[in-house]
Structure formats: C-alpha cells, structure tokens
Amino acid sequence: MTRVAENYTKVQVIGDPVQDMMDCVDKVSLWDIDSHPSVLLNVEPSRQDELLVEIRCDDMRRLQPVFCVVKSKLSDVLADGYLGDMWERIPQVLDRLALLHFSPHPESLDLIAWYCWPRSYFHVHPVWSAEYQKGYSYPLLDCLLGGEAELALSRAVDHHLLVPGKLIDRLRLCRVCHGSRINFVDVxxxxxxxxxxxxxxxxxxxxxxxxxxxxxxxxxxxxxxxxxxxxxxxxxxxxxxxxxxxxxxxxxxxxxxPVKARCHDCGEIQSPDDLTVSPVHEFTLGKLARQIALEGSHMLHLPLTWGAPLTVDHLPWLMQWVSSNQRRYGGDNTMMMIWLSNLAEVKISLGLTKAQERITELVKRMQKLFRETDVVCQYSDDVLILLLSHTSDKVWEVLRNRISTLGDVEGLEQLKLIVEVKALPVPEDQIAEDWLKAWLAEVVHYE
Ligand SMILES: [Zn+2]
Ligand SMILES: [Zn+2]
Ligand SMILES: [Zn+2]
CATH class of the missing domain: 3.30.40 (Herpes Virus-1)
Known part of the structure; x- marks a missing residue:
C-alpha cells in the first residue's frame, strides 16, 4: 500500500508542463505506468481525442487514471476528469486498481468490470456523431472491446454488470439495416x-x-x-x-x-410506424461489477467431465452430421437445453467463487443422469446444450423431472433451471446453426 500511496502524486504529463508537474513526454508509448501510474494530457483538443482513444485501446494502459487540462469532444467519455478532480480521484482509482483480480484471458464483460468498478464516478456515455451508422456510439466500449462492443453492452445489461441510467435520446432506426440516417418525405x-x-x-x-x-x-x-x-x-x-x-x-x-421514411444507408422505403424504436441510455455500474473486479472472470467454468465435451464451434457440425444420418438410417436423437435462468442473480448474492463451487456440485450430480455417449457443450455461461443420441423425446420427461430435483444443492435453492428438449433431425432446408440459434432465442430470454 505504501508503494501505491507514493504513486498518488506521480503524474506524467503528455504535452507541455502543467504547474509543478514537469515529467513531460510527447507520446503515449513513452508514458511509463510503473513509475507514473496516472497521466495528465495538456495538448490541443483534437490531438487530445486521438491520445485518449490510443490510451483506452492500449492493453497496457487502458485502465490507468487519465485526466485532461482542456475539454475536448471525447474527454468527458474517455478521461477520468479534469485538473480540478485529479488529486481527489487518483487515490481512489489507484487503490481499487490494486485490488483487482486479473484473469489471464479477459472476456468482454471482465474488461468492462475492471475498467468501471475502480471509478465511483463512472458512467458510460453515448456520443452522437453523423459518422456512426446508428447515430450514437459508446466510445469507451468501442475502445475497450473493439468490434464486440455492441453485443457486450447488451450482455452486460442482461448480467447486471451495467444498469441503464438516464435516457439520452430515442431513435427511430431502419427496420432492415438499423441505420439512423432516414429521410421523411410526404407523398x-x-x-x-x-x-x-x-x-x-x-x-x-x-x-x-x-x-x-x-x-x-x-x-x-x-x-x-x-x-x-x-x-x-x-x-x-x-x-x-x-x-x-x-x-x-x-x-x-x-x-x-402519408409520410414515407427512406433509409439513406440501404434505400429501404418504409412507413414511419415500421421503424424500430431504440432508446439510447447512459449506463452506470451494476452489482456484478464488484464481483468480477474482486474475483476475476465472470465466466463459470463447468467441469464437464462426463460424456463427450464439445466446444461451441463444433456443435452445429455434429448436429448436422447426426441429422443426416438420422434421415438416412432412422432412429431417435434429441437435443436438450439446460438454462440456469437466474444465474446472474445467484452470482451476485453468493459471490462468484461460491457460485462456482455450488454449480460444480450441481454439474457433478447431473453427470450421473447422462451416459458416456451423450455429448455436452457449455454453450455460454448459463446455457448447457446436450445431444442425447438414441433417445426419443418421449423419455425426456423423466430426465427433466430428475434434473429439476437436482437443484437442492445447499445454497442453490434459488437457482432456476429451465430444461427444454427438441427432437432431431434439423429440417433439411435449414442449417443447424440457425436452427439452434432460433431455438435458443425461443427459450432463453432475460427479464
Ligand atoms: Zn360553379
Ligand atoms: Zn398522385
Ligand atoms: Zn436501412
């Protein structure tokens, strides 16, 4: 802790010296976060935005406290504040960064939690720009997560990592391409x-x-x-x-x-009532952030030691293969989906470590119900998918009842297991991946 406390005052400046802070460099790559954990930008606004983006995209430096002397377009969303807040905010961010439990291969939600939990003043703000196809974007998430930002945002909300805050705007988007550049013309x-x-x-x-x-x-x-x-x-x-x-x-x-809406991006002409209404929020910190920050990753790794564990990438291929065989030679094969529907809440109330222990216990008990020839895949954190070969969907009722009684592991009383089955084959005119995704969308829905 003493080392951290000393570091409170070690601020590197990028740009010209500010007051008595004379440790200046002119590039992000020269900022040494070991000797100077915080940085103050003292450059003109357009360059400042480039530097902020560079820092928040940089694997080594993205979590560090960054302050600005002047305001720029992105300073409110990518920096930790201005000179006036700096001495008060640096200690709390550095203290909390020191408590983070890093896992070696962070997933999108982990990165969001590591960034936002140390910052008590944290908000994810949308920024409007004509350059964005959807009108708004969240530059912080774009920097931290790149192309995964949009998907990660909705998952972060599903998992109570981020909570929608103030409503900033309401957009009407093209029903085809979700573009926001739309011309309204009366005809x-x-x-x-x-x-x-x-x-x-x-x-x-x-x-x-x-x-x-x-x-x-x-x-x-x-x-x-x-x-x-x-x-x-x-x-x-x-x-x-x-x-x-x-x-x-x-x-x-x-x-x-009558008014018609024509999309500038894809040319689709639609009635204004057909446009997709999309609220734009800012987001604040949810309950899961603390758990991830202190315990590492949010992903639970289930010890799927029974049957034939399969990765998500191979599952559709196997389903397709089993389906073709079944169409040719007959027989019964069934897909089963087990959804831990309120896992996010269970994680928050038990903490990740305890939730992991108890779910491991649950999975062990499940193991006894299945056979070596059954294929099991952890599709996502809270969804297991099984391929039960030579099983008709008539016998699944028995299995389902047995699975629901497994929930009596101590501490998991509140966990809700949703079990669904669907008989193979995948219809000949569909590809397995789409069939699976449609089924998932039908079963798995977060409130
Ligand atoms: Zn007349
Ligand atoms: Zn006419
Ligand atoms: Zn469009």
Missing part, C-alpha cells in the same frame, strides 16, 4: 409521387366544382371557371374543401399526405 396517397403541393382549394356551392384557388382567381376577383358565378362570401357562395393537398402528377386532391 400522394394515390400514385406515391412526391410532387405534391399544399394549396388552398375552393368549392363552388352553385355548381359543386372543386379546384385550386388559383383557378378561381380571375383579374383579382374570385369567379367559378365552370358556372362563372362570382364567389363573394365564404360559407354562402363557397367553402374550402378539406383536401388541402394536390398532386401534380395525377391531380388527385387529398386531406393528409
């Missing part, structure tokens, strides 16, 4: 032409003729072009039709012009 309801005009019309009471007001105006007086009656008083000689619009393409008159 003729008869012929879909965009060449329409808002024009006052006139309805002659004498002969019933209806047309644009221009047509009735002759040398400054209003006269019906059909019956030549002079129209003096609204309500007596004429009135205004409700059809305020007219189409210059098909000459139809109409009351309301």
């Amino acid at each position: 003729c309801p008869e012929c879909n032409s965009i060449d329409i005009h808002l024009k006052p019309g006139v309805h002659c009471f004498i002969c019933g003729y209806v047309d644009d007001q221009d047509v009735f105006m002759q040398s400054g007086i209003m006269q019906c072009p059909k019956c030549s009656t002079r129209l003096r008083h609204i309500g007596v000689d004429y009135d205004r039709p409700l059809e305020r619009y007219s189409c210059l393409s098909c000459y139809a008159r109409f009351i309301e012009a």
Whole structure:
C-alpha cells in the first residue's frame, strides 16, 4: 500500500508542463505506468481525442487514471476528469486498481468490470456523431472491446454488470439495416409521387366544382371557371374543401399526405410506424461489477467431465452430421437445453467463487443422469446444450423431472433451471446453426 500511496502524486504529463508537474513526454508509448501510474494530457483538443482513444485501446494502459487540462469532444467519455478532480480521484482509482483480480484471458464483460468498478464516478456515455451508422456510439466500449462492443453492452445489461441510467435520446432506426440516417418525405396517397403541393382549394356551392384557388382567381376577383358565378362570401357562395393537398402528377386532391421514411444507408422505403424504436441510455455500474473486479472472470467454468465435451464451434457440425444420418438410417436423437435462468442473480448474492463451487456440485450430480455417449457443450455461461443420441423425446420427461430435483444443492435453492428438449433431425432446408440459434432465442430470454 505504501508503494501505491507514493504513486498518488506521480503524474506524467503528455504535452507541455502543467504547474509543478514537469515529467513531460510527447507520446503515449513513452508514458511509463510503473513509475507514473496516472497521466495528465495538456495538448490541443483534437490531438487530445486521438491520445485518449490510443490510451483506452492500449492493453497496457487502458485502465490507468487519465485526466485532461482542456475539454475536448471525447474527454468527458474517455478521461477520468479534469485538473480540478485529479488529486481527489487518483487515490481512489489507484487503490481499487490494486485490488483487482486479473484473469489471464479477459472476456468482454471482465474488461468492462475492471475498467468501471475502480471509478465511483463512472458512467458510460453515448456520443452522437453523423459518422456512426446508428447515430450514437459508446466510445469507451468501442475502445475497450473493439468490434464486440455492441453485443457486450447488451450482455452486460442482461448480467447486471451495467444498469441503464438516464435516457439520452430515442431513435427511430431502419427496420432492415438499423441505420439512423432516414429521410421523411410526404407523398400522394394515390400514385406515391412526391410532387405534391399544399394549396388552398375552393368549392363552388352553385355548381359543386372543386379546384385550386388559383383557378378561381380571375383579374383579382374570385369567379367559378365552370358556372362563372362570382364567389363573394365564404360559407354562402363557397367553402374550402378539406383536401388541402394536390398532386401534380395525377391531380388527385387529398386531406393528409402519408409520410414515407427512406433509409439513406440501404434505400429501404418504409412507413414511419415500421421503424424500430431504440432508446439510447447512459449506463452506470451494476452489482456484478464488484464481483468480477474482486474475483476475476465472470465466466463459470463447468467441469464437464462426463460424456463427450464439445466446444461451441463444433456443435452445429455434429448436429448436422447426426441429422443426416438420422434421415438416412432412422432412429431417435434429441437435443436438450439446460438454462440456469437466474444465474446472474445467484452470482451476485453468493459471490462468484461460491457460485462456482455450488454449480460444480450441481454439474457433478447431473453427470450421473447422462451416459458416456451423450455429448455436452457449455454453450455460454448459463446455457448447457446436450445431444442425447438414441433417445426419443418421449423419455425426456423423466430426465427433466430428475434434473429439476437436482437443484437442492445447499445454497442453490434459488437457482432456476429451465430444461427444454427438441427432437432431431434439423429440417433439411435449414442449417443447424440457425436452427439452434432460433431455438435458443425461443427459450432463453432475460427479464
Ligand atoms: Zn360553379
Ligand atoms: Zn398522385
Ligand atoms: Zn436501412
């Protein structure tokens, strides 16, 4: 701890010296985090954004405290604050970074937890830019996780690692490509032409003729072009039709012009009601962050010692192979899915280490129910998928009941096991991976 305490004041400056901080370098790669765990950026705003992105993308430096002298577009979302907050925030971040339990191959959620838990003031803010196809992006997650950012965000919310905070905006996105660059244009309801005009019309009471007001105006007086009656008083000689619009393409008159939304990215034309409504939130720290930060990874590794353990990548291939065989030679094969539906809550209430121990115990008991020839795959943290060969879906009922009684491991009373089965083969016109994903989507849904 003494070493950490000494380090509170060791701040490297990137750019020109600030006050009495004279340890200056001009590149991120020259910042030595062992001698100077924190950094202060004193550069012009556009360069500052480049440096912030570089630091948060850098495996070695991304978690360190970073402060700025001036504000820039990304400083609120990628830095830890400004000169005024620096001396107060550095000790708490460094103290907590020192407590982190690092696991060697961090997964996206682990990285998010390591970054955000040490920062009590932490928020993930969205930033709007015309460059982003969806309008908003979360630069911090983009830096930490690259291409996995979007998927990781929804998983982080499912697992109570991040909690939606303030609502920042509500977007309407293209239903096809989810782009946010959309043009709204009103069209003729008869012929879909965009060449329409808002024009006052006139309805002659004498002969019933209806047309644009221009047509009735002759040398400054209003006269019906059909019956030549002079129209003096609204309500007596004429009135205004409700059809305020007219189409210059098909000459139809109409009351309301329907609006079409055309996506600039993919060209899809859709009704505004068909656009996908997408709220944009900022996010704050959820309960799981502390568990991951102090205990390492959030992934539970189940000791799948029975049967033939299989990786996720090989599962669809095997399903396809079994299905082709079954179509040719007959027989019964069944897929079983076991979903630990509230694992996230169990992890939070027990802590990761205890949850891991007890689930290991549960898996051991499960082992007795299956055979050497059954294939088992830990599809994700909370989903197990089994391929039960030579088993019809008629006998699964028995298995399911046995599995549900396994939950009586001490401390796991609150764990909910959802068990579903589906008979193979995969229909001939489908590929196994899609079939599996559709089934997962049907069964696994987080509240
Ligand atoms: Zn008339
Ligand atoms: Zn028209
Ligand atoms: Zn589109």
